[in-house]
Amino acid sequence: MIGIMSDSHDNMDAIYKAVxxxxxxxxxxxLHAGDIVSPFTGKALKNLESKLYYVFGNNDGDILTIKKWFDEIGAENCGDFGDLTIEDRHIALVHGVNNSMVKAIAGSGDYDVVVRGHTHNRGTEYIKGTLIINPGESAGVLTGNRSIALLDTDTLDVEFVEI
Structure with missing residues (x-):
């Protein structure tokens, strides 16, 4: 099973709950699909008991210090795009500022799953057999809903969890 979050926007309470x-x-x-925002969020994420992969979002500030602090907790920085194979699933990890690009990645047929954030709206959709997952915002700053997602890599079932 894979845990998915995005748009944490420095909400430490939400990050601790997600962890x-x-x-x-x-x-x-x-998988964190971007908009971490500040390096200090690594303090909450260091308590994770599994590997963290992340991409940068459009609101991430000091990306050099985010990378430094996240390197110290063993997280893997994927830059703007993660091309990952986890539990025999080929996964693209993006923040998703450009929706056409997200759809093109999904439509390429190269990935089983595309994980994206940015819109703060949780949901799933399929494009040409590829599952797109947006876990929603873990911060709750735009929608008022704080959520993360759990992906069963065997069945590709997605469970959204309020935090």
Whole structure:
């Protein structure tokens, strides 16, 4: 199982809750689809019991210091695009500022799953057999809903969890 989050926007309470859920569910990997915003969020994410992969979003500030602090907790920086194979699934990880690009990546047929953020709206859709997942915003700053997602890599079932 993979844990997915995005748009945490420095909400430390929400990040601690997400970490708690991911650890409780014993996910194998966590994907953060950007908009971490500040390096200090690494303090909450360091408690993760599984590997963290992340991309930068359009609101991430000091990306050099984010990368430095996240390197110190063992997180893997994917820059603006993650091309990952996790649990035998080929996954694209993007923030998703350009929706046409997200759809093109999904439509390429190269990926089983595309994980994206940016819109703050959780949901799933399929394009040409590729699952697109937006976990929604973990910060709750735009929609008022704080959520993360859990992906069963065997069935590609997605569960959204309010945090």
């Amino acid at each position: 708690s859920v991911f650890n409780e569910k014993k996910v194998n990997s966590i």
